[in-house]
Amino acid sequence: MKPAFELLVFDWDGTLMDSVEHIATSLAAAAIDTGMEDLGQQRYRDIIGLGLKEAMQALYPEAGEAETQALCERYRYHYVEVNQVRSELFHGALDMLHIMRGKGLKLAVATGKARVGLERVFADTGYGELFHASRCSDESGSKPQPHMLHELMQELNVEPDKTLMIGDTEYDMAMARNAGTHGLAVSYGVHDCQRLQQHDPLACLSSMEELSGWLHAHTA
Structure with a gap:
């Protein structure tokens, strides 16, 4: 199941x-x-x-x-x-996040950014309101250590088997494994599927469209 x-x-x-x-x-x-x-x-x-x-x-x-x-x-x-060119969310990411929130799921961010960097992005874009919590490397420890996931799960009162870590690097997948959570890999960012699959993610997806479809199919 x-x-x-x-x-x-x-x-x-x-x-x-x-x-x-x-x-x-x-x-x-x-x-x-x-x-x-x-x-x-x-x-x-x-x-x-x-x-x-x-x-x-x-x-x-x-x-x-x-x-x-x-x-x-x-x-x-x-x-x-x-570099004053502002980075944007991948096409389809914003819609996907709204759909997942609409399903009643809790959303969080675990990032290698420093807190000041993530807060700058949130302030510039307004995207911070989409997430229930976030953790950054300078306050919880860098990936692949499990600390960010442990703290997020504790804050949001969710068990590891009900938690899914989604990321584009082997550091994300290794963190998920170290924290006892599920991992879902995407290959449109940094690392390719061959490298990501060494850490046994549930799947490795090649586009935001595939990610959105997978999440829709695997969430209530």
Whole structure:
């Protein structure tokens, strides 16, 4: 029997918002500013989903604390101040979220963004009112640690077997497994299905249309 989900937890960048290129470009600019090697767009895309500090440490393990901090600061500068083109939700995402809320499901966000970054997006777009709760990497710990999901489930009083984590990276799927929840993967963001399926998601979907259809079919 299919699980009767009560809580849908969405990753943000690459799952709901089409912001992967914006992030990767800002990471490259931060590297150039601080005299680090430009590792290329694919390498920068690959670590999207981790907390910012954890991402910089993965990209530049040789960097000291001061260099890592400088990379983070320059990334924030480029992401917020230099690149003024606002990222948008993937086509169909907003309708899908409204439909899921209309079904009476609880919706939440678990993101590698810092709290200030997520709140900036919510303030700019008004999308924050769609979600019952949210957690960010700088307040709960970076993916694939389970802390964000544990805290969301506790806050919203939902058990792991009634919780579905939806994301586009292996970090999302590993977090779901570590937290004892279900995982649902999407491949239109960062990681491909072959990589995502290593973490045993319920399915791997290739478009927002497929995601919306799957959720509609698997929720009451």
